[in-house]
Amino acid sequence: MTGYSETFRGDVSPWEVDATEHFTVAYYYEKFEAAAWRFLHEAGVDPAKARTTDALTHYKAELRSRDVYRVDTALISAGDTPTIAHKLFNAETGELCTAMQQTLAGVSLTGPAVVWDGDAREERSIPGENAGWVPALRNMVRPNEVDWAGNLSLAGYIHRFSTANSFIMSAFGMTPAYMTTTRVGLSTFEFQLTFQEQVRSGDMIDIESTIAQLGGSSLRLYHRMRNARTGAIISTLSQFGVQLDLDARRPSRIADDVRARAEAMLAAN
Numbered sequence: 001m002t003g004y005s006e007t008f009r010g011d012v013s014p015w016e017v018d019a020t021e022h023f024t025v026a027y028y029y030e031k032f033e034a035a036a037w038r039f040l041h042e043a044g045v046d047p048a049k050a051r052t053t054d055a056l057t058h059y060k061a062e063l064r065s066r067d068v069y070r071v072d073t074a075l076i077s078a079g080d081t082p083t084i085a086h087k088l089f090n091a092e093t094g095e096l097c098t099a100m101q102q103t104l105a106g107v108s109l110t111g112p113a114v115v116w117d118g119d120a121r122e123e124r125s126i127p128g129e130n131a132g133w134v135p136a137l138r139n140m141v142r143p144n145e146v147d148w149a150g151n152l153s154l155a156g157y158i159h160r161f162s163t164a165n166s167f168i169m170s171a172f173g174m175t176p177a178y179m180t181t182t183r184v185g186l187s188t189f190e191f192q193l194t195f196q197e198q199v200r201s202g203d204m205i206d207i208e209s210t211i212a213q214l215g216g217s218s219l220r221l222y223h224r225m226r227n228a229r230t231g232a233i234i235s236t237l238s239q240f241g242v243q244l245d246l247d248a249r250r251p252s253r254i255a256d257d258v259r260a261r262a263e264a265m266l267a268a269n
Contacts, residue, residue, distance in 0.1 A: 001072060001087075003114035005042070007035035008071035009091070012063050018162075019176075020185030021246060023063040026158035029055075031071060032086050032100050033147065033154045039073040039084060045107045048149040051198060053081070054103040055154075057191040058119045061090070061097045062249070068092055074114040076101065082109035085116060124192060124238045127210050127222050132268040134171045136164035136223065137207035141199055152199040157225070160207060161237045164223050168209035172261040184252060186219065187244035197227065197234045204228035211266045214259070217242045217251040 008031050018024040040047040063069060068091040077083035081103060088098040099118040127133075137160055145156040165186065166176065179185055199205065206228045213220035218240065225235040245252040254262070 001074070003112070004072040004074040004087070005039065006070055007038045007073040007086070008032075009069070011068045012065050014065050017065045018185075019179070020187055020244060021064065022187070023067070024162070025059075025188055025191070026155045026162060028057070028059075028088065028098055028100075029158045030153065030155035031069075031088070032102065035071040035073050035086050036084060036102060036104075037148070040107060040109075043075075043109055043111075045109065047107075049106045050104045051106045051151075051195070052102055052154065053105050053195050055100060055191065055193040055195075056119075056121050057098060057100040057193070059098050059187075059189050059191075061095050062187075063090065063097055069097065075109055075111060076113050076116045077103075078109050078111060078113050080108045081105055082107070084109075085114070085118065087118075121192070122190075124220065124240075125212060126236075126238075127212050130268065131210040131222075132265040133208040133210050133224075134168050135206070136167035136209040137205065137225075138228065140204045141201050143201045146201050150200055152203075156199075157193075157195075157235055160205065160225065161223050161239070164207040164209045165221060165239070168211070168221055168223075172211070172265055173255075173258040178258075182255075183246045185244050185246055186241045187251075188239055188241040190238075190240040192238040194236045195234070196236075197232055199227075199234055205234065211262055212238065213240070214254075214262050214266055217253050219243065219254070219262070 016027045037047040076085045083103045086100045147153040212222040220240045223237045242251040
C-alpha cells in the first residue's frame with residue numbers, strides 16, 4: 001500500500017485469546033502501541049513524547065490462536081495533533097482484520113498524508129448522568145503496566161474496560177456462567193476511545209459503565225474511567241459489539257429475558 005510501512009509482525013499466543021475464543025482486544029492495542037513507537041521513531045520524532053488523545057478502531061475479521069499477522073502504518077493527518085492509521089492483516093491470508101485511527105498530542109508530524117480509505121467515525125450518543133451506571137472496576141496501576149514514558153499502556157486501559165464489560169453485562173443477565181452455558185460471547189466491531197488524562201504507576205482507577213444502545217443481536221456499552229482520588233475522567237470508551245454464537249461464529253439474537261433486563265436499564269438513560 002502506497003504511503004504505508006510495515007511496523008509490526010507477530011502471532012497470536014494461546015494466552016492472548018479471550019473467552020470468545022479470539023484475539024483479546026487489549027492485545028491489539030499492545031501491538032498498535034508498539035507499531036506507533038516504531039513509526040514515530042522512523043519519522044524522526046521522540047515516541048516517548050507522544051500521547052494518544054483519541055482512537056477509533058474497527059474490527060473486521062477474527063484472529064485466533066496461532067494466527068500470524070502484520071501491522072502497516074501511515075500518516076493520514078499531519079500537524080501538531082497528527083493522526084496515524086494502523087491496518088492489521090492476517091499475514092497468511094492477507095485479510096484485513098482491524099483498522100485503527102490514532103490521534104496524538106505532544107509530537108508534530110509533517111509530510112504527505114495518505115488518504116484514509118477505511119471507516120469514518122459515526123456519531124454515537126453519550127449517556128447522561130441519569131443513566132443506569134454500574135460500578136464496574138476499582139483498582140490501581142501496577143508498575144509493570146506502564147509504557148516506555150511511565151504512563152499506563154494502551155493495553156492497560158483496554159484490559160480494565162474488558163473487566164468493566166463483565167460487570168455491566170452481568171448486571172443485566174449476561175453473567176460468565178450464562179455465557180459459558182449458552183456458548184455465547186461479545187464480539188466487538190467498533191471502539192471509540194478518548195483519553196483526557198494520563199495515568200501513572202500507583203494511581204487508583206474507577207470505572208462506571210452503562211448500556212447505550214440495544215439491537216437484535218447488537219449491544220453498545222459505554223464506560224467512563226475516573227481518577228479515584230480526584231474524580232476526573234481519564235478515558236471513555238464506546239464499545240459496539242454483537243452477541244456471538246461461539247460454535248457457529250455468527251451473531252445470535254439476545255435472549256428475551258436478558259433483553260428485558262437490558263431494556264429496563266437502557267430506559268433509565
